[in-house]
Amino acid sequence: MMMAEIWSLGGSLQIATIVFLWKILEIYFPGHLRSSIISYSMKLASLVSPYIYIRFPEFIGDSEEYMGVKRSDAYAAIETYLSGKSSREAKYLKAVDVKDSSQPVQLSMDENEGVTDEFEGVKLSWAVNKEYTRTQQSFSFYPQMDEKRYYQLTFHKSHRDFVNGTYINHVIQKGKAITVSNRQRKLYTNNPSQNWERYKARKWSHVTFEHPATFDTLAMESKKKLEIVNDLEKFSKGKEYYTKIGKAWKRGYLLYxxxxxxxSSMIAAMANHLEYDIYDLELTTVKDNTELRRLLIETTGKSIIVIEDIDCSLDLTGQRKNEKKKAKDEEAKDPVSKMTKGEEDSNSKVTLSGLLNFIDGLWSAIGGERIIVFTTNYVEKLDAALIRxxxxxxxxxxxxCGFxxxxxxxxxxxxxxxxxxxxTIGHLLEGTNITPADVAENLMPKSMNEDAETCLKKLIEALETAKDAAKMKAEEEARLKAETEEKEKQKDVKVDGSLAKVKDNCVGVVKDNGVIA
Ligand SMILES: Nc1ncnc2c1ncn2[C@@H]1O[C@H](COP(=O)(O)OP(=O)(O)OP(=O)(O)O)[C@@H](O)[C@H]1O
Ligand SMILES: [Mg+2]
Incomplete structure (x- = not known):
């Protein structure tokens, strides 16, 4: 344990003396006695030393965790922060398997090692030490000792305020940021609520998110793409700005x-660009507004919550409400059919107002940046309240697809x-409605023999077919329209003719009665 402190004090003569004393201590004193001696000598040294030592223990007590201990977040952040330095400078390293990380292992310095750090011109030193404490449950004559690891930060007392106010904060924030960028991102999907109460059942299941789409691979106008990328970046770096304007750190996108x-490719590109997780919310399996809230509250920061095909999801559009009303009216007329339908009636009670309340209300109260994305094929069907x-x-x-x-x-x-x-392709694309998915399908070589030219020719063929089909469709529509108009005209003529006849007859009748001369 002392080795690291020795290292931080420096001075070869001092080191040699203390190493000698340390060896003697190790040979002649058992662990717990050694620990007491060290503790007293440290107290003695602190009276004359100009250095300050801060200890960050690996485990902290927490009754909620297994066996009453929890790994300290600060310790983990420091370990990550020092990882790069440790792998360059330390001689004895430890490879730690980090859960949910894209890196196979994280290197950190082993016990009794130390590294120096410099921040804003101030030099500080870090060391990993180990202390021994007596196991509480042990009754034996040679009591068992628990080893407890900790990071120790050593600095000159003149930097006390700087370290307390700035440096520690910097280390923890940076460490956490590295963890976030190294973590394996996840794609969550919501579980049906009937499974929530089961042992160990969770509201969200996840798989590793590994979609390859990026803004580089996304086919769209470069100006529009840049605008979206800038908007995302401004949002992700806007914590202070959002606090300043008093707005929750959230942003909503409607993709139509x-x-x-x-x-869907754009959502994946957004998640990859910002390094966010995705929560794919399937609204049709959510029973009611309460369940919706419980699900959304469980989402974590740095995530994109996606509701695909919002127009098909639920009772969210005026049109659907009308359809439901019609169905209800029919049921009222035919109660027997309602009884046979049974449960279908209580299908899903997530409502537009429930969703809106969440977005406006509770949604704003949960911390951490979140993006919510709705997608639809029919933007005109959506309720204006949802997309304002x-x-x-x-x-x-x-x-x-444009050129x-x-x-x-x-x-x-x-x-x-x-x-x-x-x-030729540019010319054909003008005025042809072909989706990027169709273009991509034609451009993809289907065998080893297909080269770029073959694929481009295939696309030209597809474009010509699409153009012909569109032309035929337009002609057919024009013909139908003309036919309808002709029918309407004939109907009008007939009506006009009948009216004229009626009028003539009336005039005749009036004349016969001698009222009009
Ligand atoms: N703009 C695009 N850029 C690159 N690839 C695209 C683009 N649009 C479609 N694709 C390709 O077509 C496939 C289908 O696209 P995607 O699933 O993103 O469409 P979508 O708009 O979500 O469709 P839907 O409305 O049916 O959900 C993707 O796998 C991708 O390969
Ligand atoms: Mg899609």
Whole structure:
């Protein structure tokens, strides 16, 4: 234990003397006696030493944890903070298997090792030590000793305020930030509530999130892409700003557009860019508003909460409410069919107001940055209350593939930046509604023999087919429209004719009665 302190004091003669004394101590004194001697000598030394020592023990008591101990967060953060320095400077290292980390192991210095750190021009030294305490349950003549590891920070007493006020905070924050960037990210999905009460059952199940989509691979206009990336970055670094303006550190995005235009891919790209977890909330399995709150409260900071296809999820759109009302009216007329339907009636009671209350109310009270993303194929179906600014801060339209988006896909799938066929494709893309998913499908080589040119030709064929189909569809629609208009016209003529006849007859009748001359 003393070795690290010796190291931090420096001075070769002192070191030699103390190492000698230490060896004697180790040989002649049992662990617990050694510990008392060290403790007294430290007290003695502190009377003359200009140094201050702060100890960060590995375990702290916590009745909620297994066996009454919990690994200290500060200790873990310091270990991570010093990891880089330790692996460069320390001679004796320890490889620690860190749970949920993308790194296979984290290197940290072994006991009796030390490293120096410098922050804002102040030099400080860190060491890992071990102390022995008597096991409480032990009744033997040679009582068992518990080893307790701790980090010790040593610094000159003139830096006391700096260390207490700034440095320790810096170490803990930095350590935690490194842990976050090294952690394995997760994709959570909500469990049906009937399973929540089971032994060890949880509200959310998770798998490791490893989606490869990034903003580089996302096919869309570069200007729009940059705007979204900037918005995300401003949000993720905006803790102080949000505090200053008195707004909860949350942001809502609504992604809308036809199927296959990249809404889900964009969510994955957002999560990868910000290094956030994803909570994929399946609303159809949530029984009511209370369950919804319980689920959302369990989400952690640095996460994206996703509700896909919000228009299909629940009773969230005016239209659906009307459909339900119609169904209810029918049931009222036919009570027997209602009885046979049984449970279906109590399907899901998550309501629009429940969701909105959460976003506006409790949602704001839980700490940590969170992004909520809604996706829909039919933005016009959504209730205006759900998508007003403030709830959904940014509306992003993902649309059919344009030339710029095509170039991103060509680079991703075929690794080509330009090609003589690009001009034809650009021309065909104008006015053709083809999704990036369809373009991607055509660009993907299906065998070893297919090269870039074959794939581009395949795309041209698909575009021509799509264009012809669209043309035929437009012609058919125009024909139907003309037919309908013609029918309407004929109906009007018939009505006009009948009216004229009726009018003539009336006039005849009036004339016969001699009222009108
Ligand atoms: N903008 C895009 N950029 C890159 N790839 C895309 C894009 N849009 C679609 N794709 C490709 O098409 C596939 C389907 O896209 P995605 O699932 O993101 O569409 P979506 O808009 O979420 O569709 P849905 O409305 O059906 O959920 C993706 O796996 C991806 O390979
Ligand atoms: Mg999707």
């Amino acid at each position: 557009g036809p199927p296959g235009t990249g809404k 600014r403030g709830r959904m801060d940014k509306h992003i339209e993902l649309s059919y 710029e988006a095509f170039k991103v896909l060509a680079k991703n799938y075929l690794d080509v930046d330009s090609h003589p066929l690009f001009a």
